[in-house]
Amino acid sequence: MMERLFSLASRLVLRYGILRSTVRSGLSFSRTYPVWEILSKARAGKDAVYPFNELEEYGRALLGAEVYEPGYPRFHTLDRLVLLPPAFTPNRLAKMGELLREPLYTDVRTECFVGGFKVKLPLVVGSMGSTDVASRVGVELARGAAKAGIVMGIGENVATMRGYDRRRCRNHPSLKERLMAYLENMKDGFGGIIIQQSVEDAYDELWNRIYSDVDLESYFEEGVVGFEIKVGQGAKPGLGGEVKVSRDLALELKDKYYLPEDPEIVIKDFYERHSAPGTFTEAILSSMIRLLKNNYPRARVWVKLGPYRDLVRVIKICSDAGTDAITVDGKEGGTGMSPIVALKDLGLPTLACLKRIGDAKRLGVSSSMVVSGGLYSGSHLVKALALGADAVAMGRPFIIAVQAKGERGVTNFVEAVRAEAQMLTSALDKYSLKDLSPEDLGSLDKDIADALELSYIYS
């Protein structure tokens, strides 16, 4: 009797505990991350650029409430920079000459090339993999990104965990469903899709499989498919992926992944699944890039780097080997399934990565440089481009957007970011995103100003 009571009580505690931790994590996420800002963009698209629909927030902001508090970690971010518009605008005059009317912000050109793809906006849906939160919405996200004309990545382990063409898990699309959802919704050749292959995906030769898939042949011919070598992830550079999997899946995957508990011996509902981060040296990485170009001549080659201390050198090596685009994921990025210590203390913040991107560019880099990690607005896009990036990748904003309003949420969000970027750029007297430069930026901190060679706004 006592035993049963005890077990009931412990179950209640457990359930309550789980519930509480869910609520807590939900609350802390909305407190530390600008969920509402992204939600309103996802709901309202361009209209969300003005806080008209959130009058309450608007008012609070005016009163100096904590609207800008979310998104402030303990290290410096792009939010420590401001944009510095000039009063005299000779470029606007030139643009007026071209248009024969006063230019508007909508005249700012955002179409460009990123990593060998023609895009509507230099914004990339960062590669998200098999993790529950990204996997479930994978198809809608793909449709939205394709319709918005921006590049999308598909992360590691999707084929191995969720199936290549046939589904392995309920409610989770297979890799090919996500791929086709993207490719079949592209418009006028804008966009492109890149696919990662983990050490474990390589076991089944994922890239070879994609490259020899008859259904994808015409898309390779069009040049809208690429492969992304992953050399790390923002929040956990140097670490592999950890996921929990069901027993059925664990039994299937036990030859390919490292499972600390053998599902044939230990009976549990869920098992930890570890995936290796992969070993790299200069020779390995550059040969890998060449091998990719050699084996898949019609695929673009992208490389995703974590926030490593030797970024400048790695970027240069990737570029020299002929990579189409290099994404640098700052430590605020790729937070899904990352250990807390890594989230806190491992790797360079995004702003520091941007500094290194600038340094690498001075050495001569021919690849497109993409930066990501805690970026979520048109202002972040403009600041990153002004610091030398060619595009920005985002992850969480797209997950929130797609969960709020499906594929429409994604297109709305992109539309909003585009409008913001156009406004800011036009205010800076530039009419193409490509023309943004460090002169457009000012720093609120002296040390950042010195390090990034920006003007210190109070001096």
Added chain:
Amino acid sequence: MYYFLFKFRHHDVYFTNLFEQLLNHTKLKAFVMRSVEVRYHPSVRQLESMTSREGYLEELKNLLSRSYRLVRDERYKVVYRMQAELLAAIREYLDSRGFVELLPPIIGPVTDPGIRGAKQVTVDFYGSEYKVMSSAILYKQMMATTLGKIYFASPNVRLEPPETVYTGRHLVEFVQVDVEVAGADYRDAMNLAEELLCHVIKRVREERYMELELLGRELPAFSPPFKRYTHAEAVDILRNLGFKTSRSTEIPWEGEKILSGLHDEPFFIYNYPRGARGFYDREDPEKPGILRDFDMLYPEGFGEAISGAEREYTSEKVLERMRETGENPVKYKWYLEMLRDGVEPSAGFGIGVERLTRFVCGLEAVWMARPYPKLPGIYSP
């Protein structure tokens, strides 16, 4: 459909200026070719006009869906007889030089990953996965260590990318004679390869001149040594012709065809850059980034004949090279353990039997060079 069934044609006219032809090819439109004497065999030109025709793929699918009809055609009968002769000639040469022919492995836990964009075939093996050999490469080193000189007549399967259906030189299922010599370096392997080819050509010219005549094939006698270019030199030749080629990758198929069209005799390209080949091609210890490997190409636009190399034979070096394909080395456990146990340094090559047949018979495409061909993306008997 009748197109492929026509009887014996006589190819004695060579078209010397293929400028126009090259420019017509979509892949080459972007390049401005300077006037140069590219001599393609009429069959090679024939293939170009066949593949550029609307509906080629459909025709091919129709034809191959009843490939049992093809094998009854007179021309094909001659081709098959010729193929038997070629295999016999290869065996005659190798056997006379002390090589031991071994039975080829068909399935195993892993196979050759160093193939351009092609997928391997997986089969269920009592609940575990086995691969169908895409080449016997992983089995050659230990057999050479044991027996000194060995070869397999090895059937291989590679699910090539669908685009390769147009190249005229890719088959999903094919046979290669896979040769390995313990203690040899890649130059020894090149010498062996050219002598082997010369012997084979000599024998068919002597024994099968009737068939050659029926096929309308004028086959000159070749004599070693063949011309040898480093990969860098080959790239320079192509670049001078206005054909864009990377120094760090294999030469694209179109590029190989052009180089091949510039020659009347087979020739070698050696020292490919690291990253262009599988982990088993040995990196030159004195020249990092350069591999001690080679390809032999047929003349007249027929392209690649033989691919060979000196082998990496230490597990440390192979582990590093394996990472190039992004794989977990645990997959190759038995192979790595074998290397750690110790194998002798060796070198070798593989010669594709269907490609050899295509060249000797002067056929338009390699699928004509074997019964019941399997082509990328085409389901056929």
